[in-house]
Amino acid sequence: MEKTQSMSFVKEVSQVPGGEGVNLCMQCGTCTASCPSAKIWEYTPSEVIALVRADMRDVVLSSSSMWCCLSCYSCTVRCPRDVQPTSLFHALESLAVKHGYKPQNTSMPVMYNSFVKSIKKNGRVSEFQMMMGYYLSTNPFSALGMISVAWNLLSHGRLPLSARKIKGKKDLDLILKKLDDVRGDQ
Amino acid sequence: MKSYTYYPGCSSEATAVGLGISSRSVAEALGMELKELEGWNCCGSTPYGSLDELEAIVVAARNLALAEKTGLDLVTPCSSCFVTLNKARVHMMDKPQLKAKVNEALAAAGLEYKGTVKVRLLIEALMNDVTVKEIASKVKKPLKGLKVAPYPGCQEVRPRFGFDHPENPIALDSIVEAVGAEAVSYPSKSKCCGGSAVIAEEGLCLELMYKLFDDAAKNGAECMVTPCPLCQMNLDAYQAKINSKYNTNFNLPVLFVTQLIGVALGLKQDKLGLKKNIVNPNKVLAKYL
Ligand code: SF4
Ligand code: SF4
Numbered sequence: 001m002e003k004t005q006s007m008s009f010v011k012e013v014s015q016v017p018g019g020e021g022v023n024l025c026m027q028c029g030t031c032t033a034s035c036p037s038a039k040i041w042e043y044t045p046s047e048v049i050a051l052v053r054a055d056m057r058d059v060v061l062s063s064s065s066m067w068c069c070l071s072c073y074s075c076t077v078r079c080p081r082d083v084q085p086t087s088l089f090h091a092l093e094s095l096a097v098k099h100g101y102k103p104q105n106t107s108m109p110v111m112y113n114s115f116v117k118s119i120k121k122n123g124r125v126s127e128f129q130m131m132m133g134y135y136l137s138t139n140p141f142s143a144l145g146m147i148s149v150a151w152n153l154l155s156h157g158r159l160p161l162s163a164r165k166i167k168g169k170k171d172l173d174l175i176l177k178k179l180d181d182v183r184g185d186q
Numbered sequence: 187m188k189s190y191t192y193y194p195g196c197s198s199e200a201t202a203v204g205l206g207i208s209s210r211s212v213a214e215a216l217g218m219e220l221k222e223l224e225g226w227n228c229c230g231s232t233p234y235g236s237l238d239e240l241e242a243i244v245v246a247a248r249n250l251a252l253a254e255k256t257g258l259d260l261v262t263p264c265s266s267c268f269v270t271l272n273k274a275r276v277h278m279m280d281k282p283q284l285k286a287k288v289n290e291a292l293a294a295a296g297l298e299y300k301g302t303v304k305v306r307l308l309i310e311a312l313m314n315d316v317t318v319k320e321i322a323s324k325v326k327k328p329l330k331g332l333k334v335a336p337y338p339g340c341q342e343v344r345p346r347f348g349f350d351h352p353e354n355p356i357a358l359d360s361i362v363e364a365v366g367a368e369a370v371s372y373p374s375k376s377k378c379c380g381g382s383a384v385i386a387e388e389g390l391c392l393e394l395m396y397k398l399f400d401d402a403a404k405n406g407a408e409c410m411v412t413p414c415p416l417c418q419m420n421l422d423a424y425q426a427k428i429n430s431k432y433n434t435n436f437n438l439p440v441l442f443v444t445q446l447i448g449v450a451l452g453l454k455q456d457k458l459g460l461k462k463n464i465v466n467p468n469k470v471l472a473k474y475l
Contacts, residue, residue, distance in 0.1 A: 072378035073344035168225030171295035178294035
């Protein structure tokens with residue numbers, strides 16, 4: 001789906017996979033009350049939904065809020081209106097990425113990015129490559145704080161330094177290339 | 187012997203290698219034949235979906251299309267793969283246009299996704315196909331006296347595909363009891379450990395995990411069990427960090443539920459990957475090994 005000036009933000013959101021429920025919200029606040037990470041959100045989960053409904057496109061897409069979602073699905077099982085907030089926040093994240101927004105107060109998107117890069121390279125995740133990518137593009141010195149954890153994993157044979165490429169890597173590349181051609185206005 | 191298409195997931199071969207090893211051994215001992223899906227790729231994962239939902243669905247769909255060809259149910263030991271693959275499946279079921287687009291892309295590699303494959307979590311198949319009763323009947327070393335805090339993790343129970351109660355999960359408890367151990371109940375059992383956010387939002391996640399440990403320990407747990415590779419890694423690899431941050435001395439081994447079952451079935455240590463655990467489980471398991 002293209003960004004069109006004429007389309008309202010709430011409509012744009014409702015058309016992304018996962019964003020369909022946005023209009024059902026009744027602002028009861030259950031999602032916020034259930035959220036284990038709400039205290040680090042710039043706007044709380046229910047506030048984010050209110051902002052979408054108020055068509056505050058820029059405010060929402062540039063916010064770090066939805067990036068703080070841990071995908072615990074507590075809100076989703078409790079929401080009385082079946083808004084499916086978890087999927088909605090993921091939909092907002094993908095809209096923000098698509099339109100080039102870079103939130104300031106969290107490095108979650110950077111972490112996600114190095115994750116996906118590692119998948120595209122090998123067809124599978126390499127946690128080591130993912131972590132290296134993340135620390136190199138945020139603050140390499142903060143990696144020092146991770147040494148003990150990384151060593152715990154490494155010394156127990158749980159952090160292979162290189163990833164095996166999958167057998168079907170060529171096929172996966174062909175599929176993803178084709179996807180770029182057919183993507184259209186989805 | 188019932189056969190399944192086996193989808194290990196990336197972590198079962200790396201950070202959660204203990205899950206991979208123990209899943210295969212336990213499945214074999216309980217009469218499940220696991221045939222690894224040839225050429226599988228990453229499931230698509232939560233981070234992928236956050237950056238590019240459509241592409242994540244396509245990545246998942248390649249696995250589903252490959253699995254469909256076998257005609258068998260797909261089982262995965264990883265809670266997160268289980269959710270991601272199912273999410274893609276449901277998106278395509280609900281939106282025929284989306285499915286058509288995905289199939290256009292898959293056609294580039296001669297694949298087609300029809301929508302017939304079932305995606306199941308290994309422990310669900312253990313409970314429903316093998317049955318808890320059958321597991322209990324194969325126990326060679328009952329884990330009598332062992333106090334275990336079951337920790338299902340969010341992905342097993344909550345996203346619509348769960349087979350357990352989302353707020354008061356009990357599936358793990360029944361397995362723990364089937365192998366003769368005692369399932370400790372503790373209030374934060376269904377709370378989140380922070381998942382992959384531990385890398386970018388460590389402070390918050392350490393706090394969430396601290397509460398879990400505190401709660402489990404106060405209720406007498408000697409160890410925790412989980413089916414989830416991410417929860418296990420967090421609780422195992424960060425436990426020392428939590429101890430230094432909160433000035434505590436938690437020493438709770440965090441076992442994969444398949445490791446726990448394997449011990450009770452009398453399987454050898456190296457068939458369960460117990461050496462891969464960071465908080466050493468040998469002391470609490472000594473009586474049973
Ligand atoms: S719980 Fe559901 S209805 Fe209530 S505020 Fe959150 S999204 Fe809206
Ligand atoms: S899924 Fe995300 S938004 Fe919902 S309660 Fe969990 S962390 Fe909060």
